[in-house]
Amino acid sequence: DAGITQSPRHKVTETGTPVTLRCHQTENHRYMYWYRQDPGHGLRLIHYSYGVKDTDKGEVSDGYSVSRSKTEDFLLTLESATSSQTSVYFCAISESSGQGAPVYEQYFGPGTRLTVT
Amino acid sequence: SQKIEQNSEALNIQEGKTATLTCNYTNYSPAYLQWYRQDPGRGPVFLLLIRENEKEKRKERLKVTFDTTLKQSLFHITASQPADSATYLCALDLTGGGNKLTFGTGTQLKVEL
Numbered sequence: 255d256a257g258i259t260q261s262p263r264h265k266v267t268e269t270g271t272p273v274t275l276r277c278h279q280t281e282n283h284r285y286m287y288w289y290r291q292d293p294g295h296g297l298r299l300i301h302y303s304y305g306v307k308d309t310d311k312g313e314v315s316d317g318y319s320v321s322r323s324k325t326e327d328f329l330l331t332l333e334s335a336t337s338s339q340t341s342v343y344f345c346a347i348s349e350s351s352g353q354g355a356p357v358y359e360q361y362f363g364p365g366t367r368l369t370v371t
Numbered sequence: 372s373q374k375i376e377q378n379s380e381a382l383n384i385q386e387g388k389t390a391t392l393t394c395n396y397t398n399y400s401p402a403y404l405q406w407y408r409q410d411p412g413r414g415p416v417f418l419l420l421i422r423e424n425e426k427e428k429r430k431e432r433l434k435v436t437f438d439t440t441l442k443q444s445l446f447h448i449t450a451s452q453p454a455d456s457a458t459y460l461c462a463l464d465l466t467g468g469g470n471k472l473t474f475g476t477g478t479q480l481k482v483e484l
Contacts, residue, residue, distance in 0.1 A: 285470060296460070296476035297415070304470060312471070344414050350470070359405060360462075360472060362414030 257281040258363040260345050266369045273332040275366050277345030279325075285348040286328040287312075287360065288320060290341040297344065303328055335370045342367050374398060374465055377475040384451055385483055392446040392478045394461030401463040404437055404444050409458045409477065418459075419446075451482045 257280045267273050277286060287302040289312075299312030301320040309320050317339060319331045332339055346360040376395040384390050394404070403422045407415035421428045421437045421444065428435045434447040448455050458477040465473045 287471075289474075294476065297474040299471060299473070302471060313473075346414075348470075358403070358420055359417035360415075361417065365412075365414055 258345060258347055258361060260343075260363040260366050262366060263364065264367045266371060267335050268371055269336060270334050273335050273368065273370075275330040275343055275345075275368070277328045277330070277363055279328075279347050281347055281349075281361070282325060283347040283349045283361075284325075285350070286322065287346040287348070288318075288328065288330045289344045289346065290314065290339075291344060291365075292341050300330065300343075335368075337370050340368060340370045375461060375463065375473055375475040377459075377461060377478045379476060379478070381479040381481060383481045383483060386452060388451055390448040390451050390455070390480055390482070392459050392480065394444040394446065394475055396442050396463060396465075399463075399465050400439060400442075401465065403463070404435075405462045405472065406433075406435055406444075406446050407460040407462060407474075409460060415460055415474075448480075451480075453482045453484060456481045 259278045261276045285304055288300040289297045291297050298314045300314055300318050301309055301312050303309045303322040306322055321329045343366045345363040348360045374397055403420055405420045406418045408418055409415040419428055419430055419435045421435045423439050432449045436445045458479045460474050460477040462472040462474045
């Protein structure tokens with residue numbers, strides 16, 4: 255978890271309320287990712303970023319938006335939380351060896367446990 | 372359809388034995404495959420990466436094989452210890468873009484004394 259923090263670590267919120275999760279890195283890595291992890295589904299990619307203000311959708315992006323205004327911060331927003339978004343959310347970072355080169359290993363944060371009641 | 376398959380049943384083995392976990396994938400030929408370890412309540416931790424032109428890779432007690440014909444990777448832990456008990460995830464890039472990973476659901480390993 256070194257170099258990656260997530261906040262909050264735990265949150266309980268009500269259906270219909272907006273929620274923002276924050277991922278902060280000190281590694282200056284170009285790529286940042288948001289995943290959710292649920293029993294039986296494993297880790298699923300929500301959104302990812304390949305640079306400041308450059309983001310793209312993942313496998314399960316509906317109901318989520320992201321922003322990255324600085325290299326070190328990647329925000330995940332649930333505009334109107336639903337019970338189906340109850341999950342553990344992980345942020346990850348990665349780097350590549352150069353422009354257009356593939357990224358390799360990802361480093362994960364400690365996770366945020368979100369409960370939507 | 373499931374593109375990455377890991378045995379969802381937990382694997383229980385005795386201390387000192389070799390644990391072997393399987394990762395099968397379909398519909399794609401990835402350039403590399405990765406293995407991660409995840410402990411309860413924590414994020415996954417990267418263990419090993421193996422490229423398509425590498426048949427085998429080792430790191431201490433860990434060994435990974437990659438058979439692109441069978442579309443399968445095997446992950447071995449030799450001389451297993453109770454501290455090796457965790458969930459092990461395989462991951463690969465299914466898009467070819469080189470910047471996204473798809474993870475398997477993981478296999479839980481329990482090493483008993």
